[in-house]
Each structure stands twice: as C-alpha cells, then as structure tokens.
Amino acid sequence: MQLNGAQAVIKALEYEGVDTVFGMPGGAILPVYDPLIESSIRHILVRHEQGAGHMASGYAHATGRPGVAIVTSGPAATNMVTPLLDAFMDSIPMVCITGQVALPAIGTDAFQEADTTGITMSATKHNFLVTKASDIPQVIHDAFHLATTGRPGPVLVDIPKDLVAAGNPNAMLDWYEPNSHDLPGYKPHRDVDFDAIAEAAELICAAERPVIYSGGGILRSRAAEVLLQLAEMTQIPVVTTLMNRGGFPDNHDLCIGMPGMHGNYTAVMAMQNADLLIALGARFDDRVTGDRGSFAPDAKVIHVDVDPAELGKVRHAHVPIAGDAREIIGAINDSVASLGGIDAQADRTIWRQTISGWQEKYPLVYGDHEDGKLLKPQFVIEQLRDASPEDTIVVAGVGQHQMWASQFWTFNHPYTWINSGGLGTMGYSVPAAIGAQVGMPDRMVWAVDGDGCFQMTAQELVTAAIEKIPVKIAILNNGYLGMVRQWQELFYDERYSETHLGADLPNFKMWAESMGCVGFRVDSPEEVGPTIQKANEINDRPVVIDFRTQHDEKVYPMVPAGASNSELIVDPSQRDA
Amino acid sequence: MTTTARTDDTRTLVVRVENKAGVLARIAGLFSRRGFNIESLAVAPTEDDRFSRITIVVDVSSATIDQIVAQLDKLINVVQIQLLDPKTSVERELLMATLDAPTPVARREIIDLVQIFDASVLNVGFDQLMVSVAGSQQRLDDFEALLSRYGITELQRTGKIALSQLVKVDPTIEQNNKPTTGEN
Known part of the structure; x- marks a missing residue:
C-alpha cells in the first residue's frame, strides 16, 4: 500500500494502539494533521504546546499507556522541552512527534527551525530525526518500544516537512507493519540474579x-x-x-x-x-x-x-x-x-x-481555623478527600499545595496520585489533570493547585471546556508563591522578596467562567463542604474553586535544605516546650 | 617506567557505537551533563561500517568508573563498552610537531632524537622540521619534553586509541607454567 509520510505517521500511531493525541498544528507538521481527519484517533487541541506535553504525561500516569503529543517545529518544539524533561525525570512513557523544516532547509536558520534533537537530547530517553519517509513506520515503532520498556521515558521523533508533504515523491513509501527493532545497543531486559x-x-x-x-x-x-x-x-x-x-x-x-x-x-x-x-x-x-x-x-x-x-x-x-x-x-x-x-x-x-x-x-497535624482568618489549606484537602470517591485521581502542581495534598489525602489505590516529582514543574497540574481525565473518563479527577501554578497553564481549561473534559480544580489561593514564601520566612529572616502575587488578581471565578468552566469562590470553612458537593455533581464541564487560604500557613514537618533528616522540624504544636 | 599522576586517575573505555548522526554529541552531552571529565577522545570507523569505535580516556576522580560505564550504557546508540586494563592492553597515541631548526646543529640533534624515538621526519623547511611519533602516552610525553628546547611552533596529539592484548599462549595446549602477558 502506497502512502505518503503523513498518512504513515497516523497509520503508525494507530498501529501502536494510540487512541488519543494531544497537540497543536503549525507549519512544519501541517501535512500530518490532514490525514488525522479520517483517523479514529481523538485529537485534543491545546492552547499551548506545553499543555500538550503535560496532558500526555497525565494520561500516561493515569493509564499506564504511553502519552502522545504532536506539535510543530521551532517554538512548538522548544515549548515541549519542559514536559519532556518532566517526564524524563519521573520515568513517564511518552512519545512526542515534532515537525521539522524540510531536509534541504535544515541548518539554514529557516523559519521556525530549531535543532530539536539537539535541544532535547538531555530531556529525552532517546530521540530520532527521520531522514527517509520509508523509515517512518519503523522509527515510530522503535519510539514506542523505547518509551515503554526498561526504565520508561519520553522519546521524540522529529520529522522534516518534505518527508510528509503530500505530492512530494520523496514522501511516498510502501506501508509495512514493523515487527522487530534494530536497536543493537538497547537491552532493557536482564536475567534475574x-x-x-x-x-x-x-x-x-x-x-x-x-x-x-x-x-x-x-x-x-x-x-x-x-x-x-x-x-x-x-x-x-x-x-x-x-x-x-x-x-x-x-x-x-x-x-x-x-x-x-x-x-x-x-x-x-x-x-x-x-x-x-x-x-x-x-x-x-x-x-x-x-x-x-x-x-x-x-x-x-x-x-x-x-x-x-x-x-x-x-x-x-x-x-x-x-x-x-x-x-x-x-x-x-x-x-x-x-x-x-x-x-x-x-x-x-x-x-x-x-x-x-x-x-x-507525631501524627500529621494542623491548627484549628482561626476566626477572622482565611481557610486552613489542610482542612480544604481533607474536605475534598472526604467528599470525593475513594478512587479519585488527584493531580498536583508544585509547592505547598502539592505537599499538603500528598500529606492529607489518603491514597489507597495505585495510579490515583499524579504530580511533577523530579523536575518540580509549576503549572503541571491543570494540563496533567486534563490528560488523566481523558485517559480515565469514568473517574473523578481533582487537580489541587496553587494560585501561582494555576496562572502558568490555566488556559488549558479552555481546551477542557470545549472538549467537555470535566476536570475539577481546587486552587489553594494564598496570594503567594507559598513554598518560596515559607523558605523566606524560615531561612531569610522574613524578607519576602518577590513572592507576593496577590490573591484578588486575577479574579479566578470570573476567569474560570470566561473559559467555559463553572467557577466558585470560597472564603469561610462553612462553605467548603457544600461547594465541593456542588462541584462533584458537575460532570459536563470543568469546575474551578478558588479557596482563599491563610498565607502564613507552613508545610510541616520540614527538613531544611541540605540538613540531616535527623534535624526534621515538626509542627510548632509538637515541639517540646 | 614511571607512572604519571594522570594515568592513576584515568581509565580507558573502548565504546562501540552505532554509526549514526549525533552519537558523539550524545556522549559529549552525557559527560558534560553528569560532570564526568574526558581526558582524551578518538573516534574512527570500524571494520563494520554500521559501527564506530570511540576510545575515551576518562578521569575517574570526577565519578566512579562503574557510574560512568552505567550511564554510557544507557545511551541507546552505545552497543558495547569495554573497560581496558592498562596492564593488558596496547595503547597508542600520535604526536606531530613543527620545530624550529635554524642551524645545522639543531637540525642534527633533532634528527638524532627522531632516530632514538623511532619517530620520523614528515616535512622539511629551510629553518624548520616537522616530525611525528606514535607510542604510549609516556613515550610521547618524553619526546615532547626533549623537543621543547628547540622551540615548538605547533604541536598536535591525537587522543589515545587502544586494543586488548592478544593471548600469548594457545589455550588449547596444556601448559605447566602459568601463561604470561608481556609488555606489548
């Protein structure tokens, strides 16, 4: 069967059993998007390529199957660097397909050209630059093999535009089903010692x-x-x-x-x-x-x-x-x-x-609500946990909210906790939660986010609203880059350099609504439970709850950076008088 | 033969890699990213054109040799890694130098050194000589030191390349004495 390279890319993805891809088209990848119209593969159109990468990661975390992202060349590929490295650090199976300028243009500083394989060399388990259209089925097969075996990780396949352009004789190939790998240096399996x-x-x-x-x-x-x-x-x-x-x-x-x-x-x-x-x-x-x-x-x-x-x-x-x-x-x-x-x-x-x-x-503890003060973030997590199904998938960004979510949720099942552990990528949770929800449509997915993290990738909620992906986002909004603020309080003499974001701007409820989500704002402990209840009943669009939390609440216990674990600092209430 | 401090902290790896674009960048990138130091590096095609051989002399004061080998082994294009023991391998490096030889005396002395070291004169100018020598690192260091008084205009050394020593005794023939391995 004669195909062009673009058709071969889509057919190869189908051959690997891919049901969903996350991406955004652009110049160099344009030809690949054309046969996607006829494909059974669901494409989720993101608002920023970083979102596509983290969605693929969230999908992989939740399902165990490799997440797939497709983006164009140049800035799209560089926007993918953070999700790739994030997935590499956390050993998440992912395949990313990037467009590249045509082979004869490579190295000429062409429009939207980036040295994608060079740039992502240390952010991937392996990457490929395809140089012949007939290699496409094999390379994509190899990419999935590498991503999912041994220590899993992200693999990138960079495909020059001329190898996928319909009408280009160099883009034509005879389709074949690859059934082996020529990777002589890759031996993921070892005999048991x-x-x-x-x-x-x-x-x-x-x-x-x-x-x-x-x-x-x-x-x-x-x-x-x-x-x-x-x-x-x-x-x-x-x-x-x-x-x-x-x-x-x-x-x-x-x-x-x-x-x-x-x-x-x-x-x-x-x-x-x-x-x-x-x-x-x-x-x-x-x-x-x-x-x-x-x-x-x-x-x-x-x-x-x-x-x-x-x-x-x-x-x-x-x-x-x-x-x-x-x-x-x-x-x-x-x-x-x-x-x-x-x-x-x-x-x-x-x-x-x-x-x-x-x-x-020394159990995990936190103080009672103080009158006239904002919410205790740990209380919000406990309320969320108690009001949601036991197998709810919880997705966090990076910072205080991530630690509280990990500490105060009760995780009784594998694959119910998704976060950016190694790289510590702020902004991870919204797109990763969307990816997890796409992979596990029957499960409830709660992203626990910070106000700082949320502002990095929130635009993907537009994607979720349009695609009817009913993720739920709990923003623990303390108006600060909270973890950094905590360090400044404890180790920098309370000198709060550039950590105050302000809790009121943006107006998260209005922002959520403008993106097609249901938005709530919660200031008092009495409203927490009922609002979560309302959110949990919505399953046709995303929900965002802006929980106003106390900015001086700290994550304990804590081992100061570089200190011995024996010097663990416990909650003030547990310290010896 | 004296052992220099440099050789104490180094190991020689012979790395067989797939002959694909970017392989050298992957290896160099790995070393820089992990903070491993390279003393010298030589790349050449092998008898099989699908593969290249990279001889890397690594500084093991920067990381353990086990960790360096394990990280290298993770590169998909790295097919095989051989850690050469200096006692049981044959190592060679090539040196080329252009020297000032303005007088007949200087020229004569340099040619004497060339003969002693089994080196060769590659090119002759009206007041300069170009010489080369191949050998162990120590031998090249000695040659370079002796040449330095003549004024070295230019000097280049390749990285080290190495192969395992050959077996000296036919293992199928029973021996009373233990097999010995000679210097080269």
Whole structure:
C-alpha cells in the first residue's frame, strides 16, 4: 500500500494502539494533521504546546499507556522541552512527534527551525530525526518500544516537512507493519540474579529494624500487588515516596507514609534509624535523603531498580539488583517464603513499638481555623478527600499545595496520585489533570493547585471546556508563591522578596467562567463542604474553586535544605516546650 | 617506567557505537551533563561500517568508573563498552610537531632524537622540521619534553586509541607454567 509520510505517521500511531493525541498544528507538521481527519484517533487541541506535553504525561500516569503529543517545529518544539524533561525525570512513557523544516532547509536558520534533537537530547530517553519517509513506520515503532520498556521515558521523533508533504515523491513509501527493532545497543531486559535475590531474602529475614523504601518504580512496573505481598509476609513497614503515593495503601497498618523533606515524622525517622533499607524502584533522591552523609547511617541497602545506573549512584548498595520491580520483588517473595516467610523474620517487637510510638506522638497535624482568618489549606484537602470517591485521581502542581495534598489525602489505590516529582514543574497540574481525565473518563479527577501554578497553564481549561473534559480544580489561593514564601520566612529572616502575587488578581471565578468552566469562590470553612458537593455533581464541564487560604500557613514537618533528616522540624504544636 | 599522576586517575573505555548522526554529541552531552571529565577522545570507523569505535580516556576522580560505564550504557546508540586494563592492553597515541631548526646543529640533534624515538621526519623547511611519533602516552610525553628546547611552533596529539592484548599462549595446549602477558 502506497502512502505518503503523513498518512504513515497516523497509520503508525494507530498501529501502536494510540487512541488519543494531544497537540497543536503549525507549519512544519501541517501535512500530518490532514490525514488525522479520517483517523479514529481523538485529537485534543491545546492552547499551548506545553499543555500538550503535560496532558500526555497525565494520561500516561493515569493509564499506564504511553502519552502522545504532536506539535510543530521551532517554538512548538522548544515549548515541549519542559514536559519532556518532566517526564524524563519521573520515568513517564511518552512519545512526542515534532515537525521539522524540510531536509534541504535544515541548518539554514529557516523559519521556525530549531535543532530539536539537539535541544532535547538531555530531556529525552532517546530521540530520532527521520531522514527517509520509508523509515517512518519503523522509527515510530522503535519510539514506542523505547518509551515503554526498561526504565520508561519520553522519546521524540522529529520529522522534516518534505518527508510528509503530500505530492512530494520523496514522501511516498510502501506501508509495512514493523515487527522487530534494530536497536543493537538497547537491552532493557536482564536475567534475574538469583544469588542476589537469595542474599536479599536473608538480609530481610535477619533485619531488626528494616524499612521498605518504595518509589515510583512500583507504579511504572505495576508492582503494587507484589509489594503488598512482600510487606504482609515480612510485616515490614513501608514508606511511599512522593512518586509512589498510592502504590501501597495509606490505610494499611504497615504504611508509614511519605518520607523526605516534607515527609511525616515516622517515615523519616524510621529510615533514619533503620538497619536495612529495602529500596524498590526508588533512587535516593536528595528530597528523600536530605544530607546524604548523615542519611540512614546504620542501614544496609538492598536496591532494586530497572536502571542499573541508579544502583550505587547516590548510596552504596550492599545488594544491588538490576531488574523490573515486579519481577524482582516476586522473586524475593518466593525466596523469603522458601526461608519460612513470616516465621523466618527476626524479632522486631521493639522496632514495631518504636514506630507506633512515633506515630502516636507525631501524627500529621494542623491548627484549628482561626476566626477572622482565611481557610486552613489542610482542612480544604481533607474536605475534598472526604467528599470525593475513594478512587479519585488527584493531580498536583508544585509547592505547598502539592505537599499538603500528598500529606492529607489518603491514597489507597495505585495510579490515583499524579504530580511533577523530579523536575518540580509549576503549572503541571491543570494540563496533567486534563490528560488523566481523558485517559480515565469514568473517574473523578481533582487537580489541587496553587494560585501561582494555576496562572502558568490555566488556559488549558479552555481546551477542557470545549472538549467537555470535566476536570475539577481546587486552587489553594494564598496570594503567594507559598513554598518560596515559607523558605523566606524560615531561612531569610522574613524578607519576602518577590513572592507576593496577590490573591484578588486575577479574579479566578470570573476567569474560570470566561473559559467555559463553572467557577466558585470560597472564603469561610462553612462553605467548603457544600461547594465541593456542588462541584462533584458537575460532570459536563470543568469546575474551578478558588479557596482563599491563610498565607502564613507552613508545610510541616520540614527538613531544611541540605540538613540531616535527623534535624526534621515538626509542627510548632509538637515541639517540646 | 614511571607512572604519571594522570594515568592513576584515568581509565580507558573502548565504546562501540552505532554509526549514526549525533552519537558523539550524545556522549559529549552525557559527560558534560553528569560532570564526568574526558581526558582524551578518538573516534574512527570500524571494520563494520554500521559501527564506530570511540576510545575515551576518562578521569575517574570526577565519578566512579562503574557510574560512568552505567550511564554510557544507557545511551541507546552505545552497543558495547569495554573497560581496558592498562596492564593488558596496547595503547597508542600520535604526536606531530613543527620545530624550529635554524642551524645545522639543531637540525642534527633533532634528527638524532627522531632516530632514538623511532619517530620520523614528515616535512622539511629551510629553518624548520616537522616530525611525528606514535607510542604510549609516556613515550610521547618524553619526546615532547626533549623537543621543547628547540622551540615548538605547533604541536598536535591525537587522543589515545587502544586494543586488548592478544593471548600469548594457545589455550588449547596444556601448559605447566602459568601463561604470561608481556609488555606489548
């Protein structure tokens, strides 16, 4: 079958099972948009290319399937850099197709030319510049393979316009179904090292103060079930990092919550005092370890990661195991079971008592509402949580609101928490929530956002309104770049340099309405529940609630940047007099 | 032979890569992004035109060799990485230099050095000589040091290239003595 390159791009996407793409057309990608009219693929027309990238990421987070974005060359491609790097840092499978100027124009500083493969080299798992129309089916097949296997990540395919232009003889090709890959340097699968598995199982059984340190790799490899088996068989407490909230149920007795800079006291201290860290799909990020030198000083480490470069990168692993988390944890479970399972575990009575002592003494807390003051943001999160279905997908931007959402929501299911963990991209939540809602149309999706974040990407709510994507946005509006303000209060002598945004401009309710959403504004605690109730009943268009929150509320606990995790600062009400 | 401080902190990697546009940029980008230092780098096609071979001398004071190899291995176009042990590999580097030789005496002395070092004279000018020598890094360092008194107008050195030493003893023949590996 003779096709032109543009038809081949669309056919290749269909061949990969793509049902939805997020994008915006422009000069160089124009030909690819033409056959899209006949395709079964749903195209979501964004307002800014960054939105397309984060939507693809939100879609991938929620569904586990690769998110796809299509944009044009030059500025569209550079607008895609942030979402690509964001997805790269968080190991999110994504394929991005960019238009490029025609091959003969490359290198001439042509209109809307950018060195897209050069610019995105360090923001993608891999990228391709297509140089022959007949390569299109194979390259797109390779791109999906790379994005979804091994450590997942974003892959970009840059396609010059002349290879897709209808009527250009160079754009014609005979369609073929690619069924293999010629990627001699790519070997994502590794044989299981059973010696290491046995060693890990023995360390696990013998440990007196073990902690399972579970990271985003649990979700990427669909390993929540085997993780639960491991924890229950060994009765070892589990911390869930920011990237793995929901990967182990918060309501489980063994769950001790999120570790790290704003983790809860028990999770941080359990790791700090552990004699064994069982790191599963986690990478010892600086936001988890605090000062590396003083992190978990007595702990031996079992480190399981699909990416061998993570093993020993930050922390020496006594038992490094490269491999897929689900496969490796399954093998560890078998090995622990063969040693006797629960009966083979060391006596951990004291450890359990220590942990429950911490939990009792230092739960996550916040102060009561103060008359005449604005809302407590944590209260808003709790109200949202209690009024929404248990499997609601929660999407956050970056900052205080993100930490409160992670802390005060109860995540009992995998794939219910989506956020920008590694890159920390402000403005992530609105488009990512839209992508998640598109992928999971039957689920409720709440974006918890800050007023600063919201103003970066809010225009995508126009996209959502037109496409009838009923996402819900809760803005915790304190009129500040709140996390930065918190640091200024605590570490810069209360010198608030350029963090005040002002809560009243823009008028978020009117802005939401002008974008085709339902808008609410809530100032008092009595209105919180009823307004959420109203929002939850709307399912034909997006809803935005402007919650006016107290600007001096801070996220606790907190480990100051660069400090040891042992120097965790708890809520003022929990500090010793 | 004395070992310089430079060789203590370096390792030689022979990296087989797909012969595709941008591969060198990917490797250079990885090194700069991760803060790994490159001492020298040489790229050339191999016996198979689908692949190129890049010989990289890396500074392991900047990162562990394991981490450098693991990160390199993640590049999709990197097919194979060989870490060469200096004790069991043959290394070569090429030096070319233009020297001032205004007097017959100077010219004679330089030619003597060329003979001693098994180097060669590539080009002769009315008051200059162009010489070249191939060999180990140490040998080139020595040659360069000895030439310096004659006034070096221009000097270029290639990066190091290296291959594993060949097996000296036929492994199918049983030996009483342990197999030895010689210098080269």
